[in-house]
Amino acid sequence: MLNKKxxxxxxPTPVPERVRLALAQDMIHHRxxxxxxxxxxxxxxxxxxxxxxxxxxxxxxxxxGVMTAAVTNLFTAGEKVLVIExxxxxxxWGEICEASNIRVEKLTLDWGKAASAxxxxxxxxxHPDCTGVLxxxxxxxxxxxxxxxxxxxxxxxxxxxxxxxxxxxxxxxPCKMDEWGIDCLLTGSQKGLMLPPGLxxxxxxxxAWKKAESVTPSCFYFNLRAEKQKISQDQTxxxxxxxxxxxxxxxxxxxxxxxxDTIFRKQWALTMMARTAATEMGLELLAKDHFTWGLTSxxxxxxxDAGEVLEYAKENFGVILxxxxxxxxxxxxxxxxxxxxxxxxxxxxxxxxxxxCKACGGNINSxxxxxxxxxxxxxxxxxxxx
Amino acid sequence: MLNKKxxxxxxPTPVPERVRLALAQDMIHHRxxxxxxxxxxxxxxxxxxxxxxxxxxxxxxxxxGVMTAAVTNLFTAGEKVLVIExxxxxxxWGEICEASNIRVEKLTLDWGKAASAxxxxxxxxxHPDCTGVLxxxxxxxxxxxxxxxxxxxxxxxxxxxxxxxxxxxxxxxPCKMDEWGIDCLLTGSQKGLMLPPGLxxxxxxxxAWKKAESVTPSCFYFNLRAEKQKISQDQTxxxxxxxxxxxxxxxxxxxxxxxxDTIFRKQWALTMMARTAATEMGLELLAKDHFTWGLTSxxxxxxxDAGEVLEYAKENFGVILxxxxxxxxxxxxxxxxxxxxxxxxxxxxxxxxxxxCKACGGNINSxxxxxxxxxxxxxxxxxxxx
Numbered sequence: 001m002l003n004k005k006x007x008x009x010x011x012p013t014p015v016p017e018r019v020r021l022a023l024a025q026d027m028i029h030h031r032x033x034x035x036x037x038x039x040x041x042x043x044x045x046x047x048x049x050x051x052x053x054x055x056x057x058x059x060x061x062x063x064x065g066v067m068t069a070a071v072t073n074l075f076t077a078g079e080k081v082l083v084i085e086x087x088x089x090x091x092x093w094g095e096i097c098e099a100s101n102i103r104v105e106k107l108t109l110d111w112g113k114a115a116s117a118x119x120x121x122x123x124x125x126x127h128p129d130c131t132g133v134l135x136x137x138x139x140x141x142x143x144x145x146x147x148x149x150x151x152x153x154x155x156x157x158x159x160x161x162x163x164x165x166x167x168x169x170x171x172x173x174p175c176k177m178d179e180w181g182i183d184c185l186l187t188g189s190q191k192g193l194m195l196p197p198g199l200x201x202x203x204x205x206x207x208a209w210k211k212a213e214s215v216t217p218s219c220f221y222f223n224l225r226a227e228k229q230k231i232s233q234d235q236t237x238x239x240x241x242x243x244x245x246x247x248x249x250x251x252x253x254x255x256x257x258x259x260x261d262t263i264f265r266k267q268w269a270l271t272m273m274a275r276t277a278a279t280e281m282g283l284e285l286l287a288k289d290h291f292t293w294g295l296t297s298x299x300x301x302x303x304x305d306a307g308e309v310l311e312y313a314k315e316n317f318g319v320i321l322x323x324x325x326x327x328x329x330x331x332x333x334x335x336x337x338x339x340x341x342x343x344x345x346x347x348x349x350x351x352x353x354x355x356x357c358k359a360c361g362g363n364i365n366s367x368x369x370x371x372x373x374x375x376x377x378x379x380x381x382x383x384x385x386x
Numbered sequence: 387m388l389n390k391k392x393x394x395x396x397x398p399t400p401v402p403e404r405v406r407l408a409l410a411q412d413m414i415h416h417r418x419x420x421x422x423x424x425x426x427x428x429x430x431x432x433x434x435x436x437x438x439x440x441x442x443x444x445x446x447x448x449x450x451g452v453m454t455a456a457v458t459n460l461f462t463a464g465e466k467v468l469v470i471e472x473x474x475x476x477x478x479w480g481e482i483c484e485a486s487n488i489r490v491e492k493l494t495l496d497w498g499k500a501a502s503a504x505x506x507x508x509x510x511x512x513h514p515d516c517t518g519v520l521x522x523x524x525x526x527x528x529x530x531x532x533x534x535x536x537x538x539x540x541x542x543x544x545x546x547x548x549x550x551x552x553x554x555x556x557x558x559x560p561c562k563m564d565e566w567g568i569d570c571l572l573t574g575s576q577k578g579l580m581l582p583p584g585l586x587x588x589x590x591x592x593x594a595w596k597k598a599e600s601v602t603p604s605c606f607y608f609n610l611r612a613e614k615q616k617i618s619q620d621q622t623x624x625x626x627x628x629x630x631x632x633x634x635x636x637x638x639x640x641x642x643x644x645x646x647d648t649i650f651r652k653q654w655a656l657t658m659m660a661r662t663a664a665t666e667m668g669l670e671l672l673a674k675d676h677f678t679w680g681l682t683s684x685x686x687x688x689x690x691d692a693g694e695v696l697e698y699a700k701e702n703f704g705v706i707l708x709x710x711x712x713x714x715x716x717x718x719x720x721x722x723x724x725x726x727x728x729x730x731x732x733x734x735x736x737x738x739x740x741x742x743c744k745a746c747g748g749n750i751n752s753x754x755x756x757x758x759x760x761x762x763x764x765x766x767x768x769x770x771x772x
């Protein structure tokens with residue numbers, strides 16, 4: 001009872017009480033009218049969330065599952081795609097393609113860097129046999145936000161499909177599928193949507209559906225054309241993860257009540273708060289220019305072990321932060337501030353980070369917390385999001 | 387408030403309050419010690435449930451997903467397997483194999499019939515190039531229980547893998563993976579385990595693991611060898627469906643407190659109750675000899691439409707029963723009595739069935755309810771389960 005537990009990882013994220021009570025409702029049958037009515041409402045709300053007129057299909061799987069569904073329904077063995085590899089989840093696109101015998105060209109970037117539209121255009125010019133570009137909107141391993149809106153203009157010009165992993169971006173920062181020209185957008189339940197893991201969401205553009213007609217899905221479990229037919233009846237192809245859909249409807253109701261503009265403004269303000277506070281502490285931000293709005297990646301001082309800081313924050317402050325993955329392990333700390341996390345939770349997280357760094361031998365400048373909070377208020381009250 | 391709702395479908399099934407409250411707990415991180423401790427306990431409990439010393443791996447997917455995982459990790463394109471096709475889920479084995487370019491021989495049986503060990507042996511003698519037999523323990527579309535223990539002796543003699551879909555059987559009737567000689571056993575969360583849909587469970591024998599070493603999984607999302615390595619650290623390969631694992635631990639605690647023998651005895655007694663009552667009503671049972679312990683399939687009178695009976699039971703009694711699938715639609719009613727369903731729930735279901743049949747023009751003999759309950763008590767108190 002000394003510390004409350006605060007989960008500030010970039011997924012899974014805390015689940016609001018309203019959603020948890022929805023998850024705790026007794027079971028209803030997924031093929032009966034009572035459930036179909038819920039799914040119909042979820043559909044309407046998901047279309048707004050994705051910014052699309054196309055159906056948004058729920059799949060019972062983790063984020064990697066829905067990425068697998070995208071690859072195996074849009075591309076055939078032997079085809080070639082361009083993968084933007086700027087972190088662990090970019091690498092995952094490549095791994096999924098290779099497991100499906102889809103050839104991969106890579107635009108590889110240092111962790112912390114975003115892809116430019118020019119670099120993507122150059123790669124597509126050099127490899128005109130690529131039929132798709134696979135990218136993250138938010139690369140969760142680095143906290144980078146790729147300029148997907150600009151890249152979408154390039155993929156449209158080159159007539160290749162743009163497949164976007166929006167797992168730590170959709171519901172966190174603007175992502176307008178139809179307006180931007182994304183051909184396949186997917187996300188997961190356990191980030192901005194404030195739900196437990198286990199549900200993937202995916203939508204395809206008209207162009208992507210046309211392409212999918214020529215592809216025989218290589219994995220029986222992931223069949224988007226059959227799912228599309230089913231979702232038109234407010235159903236899923238196989239047994240629906242009923243509770244997660246009921247919870248999703250509650251979560252989306254909360255978004256509707258608050259308004260997406262307000263949520264995005266909040267996410268931007270939390271990001272300004274985290275970046276300002278970390279900079280004031282004297283820490284280096286990994287993503288310098290193109291940064292995501294739901295997590296902030298901070299390099300710990302050279303003489304400090306990030307793993308020890310995480311342990312200290314957890315044991316002494318009840319705060320769960322995330323470390324770096326792969327070669328960034330021990331060097332990086334990722335502060336999740338997406339979904340059901342507010343300014344006071346983030347303040348707790350930043351204080352735990354600062355105290356952890358100090359306890360592990362790092363120098364931390366004072367004044368970071370109030371400056372961070374000032375940045376939050378300024379950003380929240382600014383007339384526009386920039 | 388006139389009728390309580392009673393879900394008596396063969397999955398999803400009602401979720402006990404204890405489990406629903408576990409599902410409603412706030413999120414914890416799937417890579418941290420607090421969660422690993424839960425997963426370690428779940429592992430020990432699942433091994434008892436499956437009757438195996440092998441790890442039981444949880445996957446974020448529906449039942450069809452975990453069936454897909456079995457096929458794509460144990461067999462390679464071009465191999466041939468024998469599928470026991472005695473209903474919709476036997477057909478699904480065939481569909482999954484065909485999508486994976488695995489050749490299929492079929493032992494096809496009329497709906498309501500069980501496969502015999504002799505017939506399986508004959509098929510394997512005729513097709514010695516088959517490397518596996520794929521079967522349901524309980525065929526949910528018909529209510530048949532295949533004699534998997536006897537068939538396991540045949541597959542051992544023929545040195546082929548026995549892959550068993552235990553989705554509506556595991557935790558409902560005895561299924562001893564190691565003792566019987568099952569090579570791959572799988573189940574889902576939404577039947578006897580009293581959880582929402584969205585979690586698959588799968589275990590492999592030593593022989594199956596050896597075979598898996600020669601197979602490159604064709605779907606990136608389903609990689610059992612990598613999952614095996616992860617579960618040895620109380621982890622899953624991709625993001626864990628945390629809430630379902632927390633709920634599963636609570637559900638398995640309830641099984642432990644009551645004892646599997648008592649649960650199986652209860653399931654047998656409910657089955658005797660349903661079969662006795664339906665027979666007393668004058669209705670015909672679809673599965674004559676080999677019947678499963680978690681659902682009972684009843685043919686409605688010739689002049690009655692099963693769909694109308696279901697609707698009547700739902701509207702007038704708050705009881706959700708299931709209809710027949712494929713060609714049995716309109717003819718069959720399936721009464722689910724697995725998991726969090728007791729004798730009084732089943733009595734309500736049987737009464738709703740009888741009244742529904744009457745309202746739709748069928749003749750129903752009286753006296754069925756008390757005779758059904760007598761059968762329940764006799765079976766529950768019998769000295770052994772036979």
